[in-house]
Amino acid sequence: SQDVQLPSNFAVLTGQNQPTPRAVINNYQGCANISQSGNFGNPVFQLNLNGERVSQRGTGTVEILSPNRLEVIEVIEEAGVARTGPSTNYSRLTPLPKGTRAAVTGKEGDWLRLDYGAWIRQKETKLIAGATPRKSIIRSITSRQVPGATEILFPLEIPVPVSVQQSDKTFTLTLHNLTAQTDTIFLNDGPVIKRLDWYQVTPDRVEYNFRLKSEQQWGYDLRYEGTTLILSLRHPPNLSSRGRLGVSTQQLAGIKILLDPGHGGAETGASGPNGYPEKDVNLIVSKLLQKELVQRGATVYMTRETDKDVSLRDRMDMIHELEPTIALSIHYNALPDYGDAINTAGIGMFWYHTQAHDLSVFLHNYLVQKLRRPSYGVFWNNLALTRPHKAPSVLLELGFMINPVEFEWISNPQEQRQLANAIADGITEWLATVE
Ligand SMILES: [Zn+2]
Structure with a gap:
């Protein structure tokens, strides 16, 4: 493929957002396989060109995490910023509620890759010493009306990562690292939700699809109380x-x-x-x-x-x-x-x-x-x-x-x-x- 680069996001404002050929090659990429886990220290990069060899020691260290001994972290911020990659250039995903736990499957700089795929800054988390990575099951689900909102309560074994998708007349909540043993859901008629459908979409991911009564949604919130996830969907204003x-x-x-x-x-x-x-x-x-x-x-x-x-x-x-x-x-x-x-x-x-x-x-x-x-x-x-x-x-x-x-x-x-x-x-x- 042609070597191109993308301009910054702001380029769309002047209509100049097409990929352009890279003028100077300043980035060499390669791939190495290491089958053992452990800390391998600073890598040495070698470049051979026209019979000449240049080598340079990298500033960061390379560590291969053992799949048998993955660390578990807990989100300590009110809303942990989850991203699609290990820097603030990468897009934001649904923020993780305080208390969310996940296993760390990769690290880059001060960024952690979590088991469900998102990256988060290490400083927004704390290490749970001695914890082993776990999935949760879910059984019954319940709901209640509180002033101004409908709350849906998902009792879990551990606080798992979440993601949200809104669309016309639907609100979809995805819970990762979760397997359903659900037989009963309590959900009375209310001002916002018409019906809840749910699916185990992969063996460890459950999707909750709320069919809503109106196109306009008025706000939502997600929080953990202990290991119970509470989704709050705001009611329409009283006109x-x-x-x-x-x-x-x-x-x-x-x-x-x-x-x-x-x-x-x-x-x-x-x-x-x-x-x-x-x-x-x-x-x-x-x-x-x-x-x-x-x-x-x-x-x-x-x-x-x-x-x-x-x-x-x-x-x-x-x-x-x-x-x-x-x-x-x-x-x-x-x-x-x-x-x-x-x-x-x-x-x-x-x-x-x-x-x-x-x-x-x-x-x-x-x-x-x-x-x-x-x-x-x-x-x-x-x-x-x-x-x-x-x-x-x-x-x-x-x-x-x-x-x-x-x-x-x-x-x-x-x-x-x-x-x-x-x-x-x-x-x-x-x-x-x-x-
Ligand atoms: Zn301004």
């Missing part, structure tokens, strides 16, 4: 007061909305042509939107109300703890590398979990049409403020700071009020369509 009151000004009564004005403090974000910082306009528009939403009866939470530093972690934690109906992160865009400041403009919408897709598309189309703004587009994007899963979470990029024409619109107080009004109307209409 009944609107029906009772008929045409009401309080159309968003009972709705909780979290607004996250991007950046703040030392984090200034993108800059306008005159150096005007994105963090300021994010806050202005978020406060105007807060006012509009409160007028419509919503409860609004703000991640910041002044110009101060708030970490991404703290913003995500607020969504997790406050459990809003929806979460919106308000931003204005910076030009991508090699972008064109004059011809790049428009409204962009970013989502990550399936449950945030419909709101993203709706708000994008709504703002583009109502405000006659250019469209930058809708993106699936792995971002700190699109990753929260307890509520549909969308990140809005409302325009490009550096585009001089768009910046006039961005910084105009009257346009800012119209924008806040249109976003609030859009949210209200969207909630009516998914009712």
Whole structure:
């Protein structure tokens, strides 16, 4: 095959994301077989070229793990970051709930490969001394209604790795290292789940397929209590007061909305042509939107109300703890590398979990049409403020700071009020369509 390389993910923003021939060969790959287990120290690499031999000692050591003595780790973070490979370049998989246990089948640097295939940073785990790798069985499964959510309880022998897939009207939970001896499942009718189907898809993997009552999903959570896995599926928001009151000004009564004005403090974000910082306009528009939403009866939470530093972690934690109906992160865009400041403009919408897709598309189309703004587009994007899963979470990029024409619109107080009004109307209409 041809030796090509892929550009960074950002290249898609300028349409230059095709593979390109590798200009300089700087990476030689080979394969060696070692049939014994043990620590083999630092490998020596030899390169023969034109009768000359160069050798170099590697900086890392090579260890072959014994399949009979695999270590067992436990996840110590609230949500351990599982990835498709041993670096942060690799995509994220479903986070592992605290307490999850798995065997380590490989190591690279400070990354561990777990028995079900995912990689995790060693520092997010602790070694369980003397533990032997185990699979779990599962027997009965039960469920209960708690305020705002349906909980499904999976009693296990050990906390096994999990993965989640959302789709239209389905929520699929896969439990790894698990073999079913299930004869009984208790699941009454409730607001979210229509039916649960399950399958033992391989001898050590079980898939739980929740058929849902509506297309829109309102958030989920997974946690271990001891060795029992608890899946929580949030109920739809209660919009009944609107029906009772008929045409009401309080159309968003009972709705909780979290607004996250991007950046703040030392984090200034993108800059306008005159150096005007994105963090300021994010806050202005978020406060105007807060006012509009409160007028419509919503409860609004703000991640910041002044110009101060708030970490991404703290913003995500607020969504997790406050459990809003929806979460919106308000931003204005910076030009991508090699972008064109004059011809790049428009409204962009970013989502990550399936449950945030419909709101993203709706708000994008709504703002583009109502405000006659250019469209930058809708993106699936792995971002700190699109990753929260307890509520549909969308990140809005409302325009490009550096585009001089768009910046006039961005910084105009009257346009800012119209924008806040249109976003609030859009949210209200969207909630009516998914009712
Ligand atoms: Zn920003």
